[in-house]
Amino acid sequence: MATSSSQTLALQRNSSEQNRFIEKLMTKICSFYDEQSLIDVTFKVSNPTAFVPAHRLILAAASPYFENLFNDNQGTNPVVEINDIDSDIFERLITFCYTGQALITVNNVAAMLNAAIVLQLDDAISSSVDYIMTHIDEYTLQGAYTLERETQCEVLRQKIIEYETQNFMEISRSDEFLNFDVEKLQRILVSDNLNITREEDAFDAIQRWYNYDVPARQEQLPLLIACLRLTQFNVDFLMTHIQPLPGCELLAFKALSWIREPTVRPMINMRFTEPRGVSATNCNEKTILALCSELGMNPKFLQYSKTEDKWQEYASIKLDYAGYRTILKDDNLLFIGGYKNRVTHKVVRSWNIRNKTWQNLPSMIQARTSHCVVELDDKIYAIGGYDGYNDLSSVERYTTSDGWEFVNGLIVDRYDASAVTLSNKIYVMGGYNGNWRELKSVECYNSDSNNWTPCADMKTCHSSPGVAAHKGHIYVLSHNGAERYDPQLDTWSQICSLEVGPGWMSCVSLDNKLWALGGKSKSADKSCVSVFDEENSCWVESCSLPESIVRNCFVVPESLLSSM
Known part of the structure; x- marks a missing residue:
C-alpha cells in the first residue's frame, strides 16, 4: 500500500531518522547497481555499441523521460535501444540517476548537457551548466553562447545572463559584445544588478555597440537607451549625449522633466526612476x-x-x-x-x-x-x-x-x-x-x-x-x-x-x-x-x-x- 501524505509528513518531522533511512536505502540500491543484481532493463546504446543495465524504478523516479518510456509499449522490452546518445555519456547519466553525481569535463560537458536535456534529468542539466560557468575560462564564453543556441537550454541562458551582468565591464570591451543582438543587450541592461560603478559605463557600452554598425542599429538604439537609469545623469549629460541621439529625444525630455520639476513626476511615465543596486529598499x-x-x-x-x-x-x-x-x-x-x-x-x-x-x-x-x-x-x-x-x-x-x-x-x-x-x-x-x-x-x-x-x-x-x-x-x-x-x-x-x-x-x-x-x-x-x-x-x-x-x-x- 502506498505511503499516504500524512505518513510522509510524519516521517519528515524526524529528519535525522529519515536521513539515516534514506542513506541506508541508497547505499543498498547502489550496491545492487554495482553488482548488477535485480536488473530488469538493459539499454543497447550505439557509438560505440554497449549494454548498460539498470533498474526501471530508479530511472523512472529520476526522470519523466524514463517514466514515460517504461509506461510505453516499447519500454516493456527487456532490452531498449538508445540511438541518439553516445554510450559513454549515457552510462555516466545512468550512474547519475543512482548517485546524483557524474564525472564532467570540459571535453564532455556539451554532450552531457545535450543528453541530460533529452533524458529530462534536471539535476544533471544544472550540474552541467554549473560546470560550464565555473570553468568558463577553459570552456570560453563563446562556447557557452554556441551551446545555448544549439540546446535552447533555459537554465544555461539564465546563468549566462547572470555572468554577463556580473562581468559586464569586461564583456562590453570584447569583440563578441559588438555582435550581441538587441534583445540580449536589453536583458542585460535592464538588470538592477548590472555590475557597473556609474551609469555612464552602461551608456559608453551602448555607444560602442551602436557605432559598430550605425545604419543597421539606428532604430534599435532607443530600445537600449530606455534601459538606462536616465534620471541618474545630470542635465548637461542628458542634453549633450542623450537628446542628440536619433529617436531618443522623448526619453531625454522625460528625464529632464523628472529632474527639473519634481512636482510633475507622478504624471511622467518612465520605465526606471531609481538608481541601480537599491535592493536594500526592496526594489529587486x-x-x-x-x-x-x-x-x-x-x-x-x-x-x-x-x-x-x-x-x-x-x-x-x-x-x-x-x-x-x-x-x-x-x-x-x-x-x-x-x-x-x-x-x-x-x-x-x-x-x-x-x-x-x-x-x-x-x-x-x-x-x-x-x-x-x-x-x-x-x-x-x-x-x-x-x-x-x-x-x-x-x-x-x-x-x-x-x-x-x-x-x-x-x-x-x-x-x-x-x-x-x-x-x-x-x-x-x-x-x-x-x-x-x-x-x-x-x-x-x-x-x-x-x-x-x-x-x-x-x-x-x-x-x-x-x-x-x-x-x-x-x-x-x-x-x-x-x-x-x-x-x-x-x-x-x-x-x-x-x-x-x-x-x-x-x-x-x-x-x-x-x-x-x-x-x-x-x-x-x-x-x-x-x-x-x-x-x-x-x-x-x-x-x-x-x-x-x-x-x-x-x-x-x-x-x-x-x-x-
Missing part, C-alpha cells in the same frame, strides 16, 4: 498583482505580501466593458479588446500601475474578445478570439513605431485559448473552435519566419487555462487537470492536479516557484492560491484570495506598488 523584490472581477467589469487589483502571506487591495478601476485581455508592459497594464452591449471592440487602453492613470493607445485592426495577448521582442501580439460573429485565426502585433499590423494567422481558429512566450517563440494552446468544441491542439509562432507550426497535442482539453513558462517548460492548469510541455522533446506530461472547482485560472513563475491562482475553493467562495512543490509533485496551499474570480495575475516589483 517581486510580488504578485492579481486582477479580480466577477464579470470582468470594474476590476479590483490585489497585491500579495510575501512576508505576511496575505492579500490586500491595491486599486479599483472603473470599466464598463468586459471580455478584454490584459498584459503587463513595463509599468503599465494594457487592456486590449473586449465587448460592451454585445458589440465587440478594437479598443486598447493603458493603465499606469505607478500613477494609476489611463492613456489611450492605437486601436487594433480587428475587433476581438476572448483572444490571447503576449509580448515578444518588445512587440504586443493579439491572437485569435471572437469578433461577435465568428471565431478568429487572425493575428496582429503592435509596436510604437508601426502601430498594429497583421502577421500570419493561426492554423486553427480559436477563442478562449491561452498563450505564452518561451525561448523567443509564442505558444498558443487549447480554447474552443466552432460550436463550443474544446481543443487539445497547440501551435507555435516563430517571428523570424512569420509562421505557425503545429506542436504535440495536450493530453486534455483546456479552455482559458492558466499558463506560464517556468524552468524551460510550459505549464497549463485548469480544473480539467494540469500538464507540462517540454519544447525540446515536443511532449506533454501530466502533473499533479489542483483540487479546485471550475473557474478562471492564472499562473506565474515567482521566486523560482510556480504559483497557481484561481479556481473556486471547495470550502468557501474564494479563489485558491497554490504553489507547486516539484520535489514531492504536489500543490501546497497559500493564502486564498478574498475575491471569487481571478482574471489574470502579473509579477511586478514590490517598489512599483509602494511608490505612491
Whole structure:
C-alpha cells in the first residue's frame, strides 16, 4: 500500500531518522547497481555499441523521460535501444540517476548537457551548466553562447545572463559584445544588478555597440537607451549625449522633466526612476498583482505580501466593458479588446500601475474578445478570439513605431485559448473552435519566419487555462487537470492536479516557484492560491484570495506598488 501524505509528513518531522533511512536505502540500491543484481532493463546504446543495465524504478523516479518510456509499449522490452546518445555519456547519466553525481569535463560537458536535456534529468542539466560557468575560462564564453543556441537550454541562458551582468565591464570591451543582438543587450541592461560603478559605463557600452554598425542599429538604439537609469545623469549629460541621439529625444525630455520639476513626476511615465543596486529598499523584490472581477467589469487589483502571506487591495478601476485581455508592459497594464452591449471592440487602453492613470493607445485592426495577448521582442501580439460573429485565426502585433499590423494567422481558429512566450517563440494552446468544441491542439509562432507550426497535442482539453513558462517548460492548469510541455522533446506530461472547482485560472513563475491562482475553493467562495512543490509533485496551499474570480495575475516589483 502506498505511503499516504500524512505518513510522509510524519516521517519528515524526524529528519535525522529519515536521513539515516534514506542513506541506508541508497547505499543498498547502489550496491545492487554495482553488482548488477535485480536488473530488469538493459539499454543497447550505439557509438560505440554497449549494454548498460539498470533498474526501471530508479530511472523512472529520476526522470519523466524514463517514466514515460517504461509506461510505453516499447519500454516493456527487456532490452531498449538508445540511438541518439553516445554510450559513454549515457552510462555516466545512468550512474547519475543512482548517485546524483557524474564525472564532467570540459571535453564532455556539451554532450552531457545535450543528453541530460533529452533524458529530462534536471539535476544533471544544472550540474552541467554549473560546470560550464565555473570553468568558463577553459570552456570560453563563446562556447557557452554556441551551446545555448544549439540546446535552447533555459537554465544555461539564465546563468549566462547572470555572468554577463556580473562581468559586464569586461564583456562590453570584447569583440563578441559588438555582435550581441538587441534583445540580449536589453536583458542585460535592464538588470538592477548590472555590475557597473556609474551609469555612464552602461551608456559608453551602448555607444560602442551602436557605432559598430550605425545604419543597421539606428532604430534599435532607443530600445537600449530606455534601459538606462536616465534620471541618474545630470542635465548637461542628458542634453549633450542623450537628446542628440536619433529617436531618443522623448526619453531625454522625460528625464529632464523628472529632474527639473519634481512636482510633475507622478504624471511622467518612465520605465526606471531609481538608481541601480537599491535592493536594500526592496526594489529587486517581486510580488504578485492579481486582477479580480466577477464579470470582468470594474476590476479590483490585489497585491500579495510575501512576508505576511496575505492579500490586500491595491486599486479599483472603473470599466464598463468586459471580455478584454490584459498584459503587463513595463509599468503599465494594457487592456486590449473586449465587448460592451454585445458589440465587440478594437479598443486598447493603458493603465499606469505607478500613477494609476489611463492613456489611450492605437486601436487594433480587428475587433476581438476572448483572444490571447503576449509580448515578444518588445512587440504586443493579439491572437485569435471572437469578433461577435465568428471565431478568429487572425493575428496582429503592435509596436510604437508601426502601430498594429497583421502577421500570419493561426492554423486553427480559436477563442478562449491561452498563450505564452518561451525561448523567443509564442505558444498558443487549447480554447474552443466552432460550436463550443474544446481543443487539445497547440501551435507555435516563430517571428523570424512569420509562421505557425503545429506542436504535440495536450493530453486534455483546456479552455482559458492558466499558463506560464517556468524552468524551460510550459505549464497549463485548469480544473480539467494540469500538464507540462517540454519544447525540446515536443511532449506533454501530466502533473499533479489542483483540487479546485471550475473557474478562471492564472499562473506565474515567482521566486523560482510556480504559483497557481484561481479556481473556486471547495470550502468557501474564494479563489485558491497554490504553489507547486516539484520535489514531492504536489500543490501546497497559500493564502486564498478574498475575491471569487481571478482574471489574470502579473509579477511586478514590490517598489512599483509602494511608490505612491
